[in-house]
Amino acid sequence: MAMEENGFLEYLQLQDGAPDLITKSELIARxxxxxxxVSDRQLTFYVTEGLLPRSVRVGSRAGAYPAIVVELVTWILRARDGGAPIEALKELLPVWKFLVRARIARELALSELEYVARQHVTSLEGSLAVARVVTDVMACYCPKCxxxxxxxxxxxxxxxxxxPKSTVGFAVARMLDDEDTGPNPRWYASTRVSLAATYGYSSDPTTVILGLKPNDALPPDPDSEPEPCDQDKEPAVQT
Structure with a gap:
């Protein structure tokens, strides 16, 4: 297997040992x-920017990607739709990888998340987007987990x-110049979110629906709530 030092093996590891590979056409279709x-040109652009690994030849399959790149591309496109600049996505990519590893381990340690985010995310745009990345990886793509x-x-x-009562808070600080004391940190924004997956979107009285006009028809709710990945495994919870 021809291999470049482009993160291909790292993304395979993010699949928790699953060797699933897909072609570029399969990636675009998914x-x-x-x-x-998404287009072939967009994929090339994101590879050039360092946000996606390059495809490699695996046996007779040319242009293969680890299957988890589907999730990576959809996260990138969702973030771009939300206005996140490319440079902010580059800062957030290590956070995305950390969250996928935490998902595999079935444990999200907030102290480790904070360390990774503060180590790599330096822009205001990136800091404001961290909460969305956490929601995307831990709730949108892992309802069964x-x-x-x-x-x-x-x-x-x-x-x-x-x-739903288990929530995570996010607080953003930034350095501002003070005429008397010089640069010093100030709180800029904060929010608190639940990472519990939501089902029955339109019928949930606590969910605010956005993106459509008031009288537009709503998409159908999911048929049913998925079962956990391992129904017999119970996490140890301190009260």
């Missing part, structure tokens, strides 16, 4: 099936991720 428009995943708070408390 991303479009998720509701996003919620039953056996835990959030570990910075004080060591453990919470079930699937419990």
């Amino acid at each position: 991303v479009r099936a998720e509701g996003f428009s 919620q039953g056996d995943m835990v959030i570990v708070a910075k004080n060591g408390d453990r919470m079930r991720m699937g419990d």
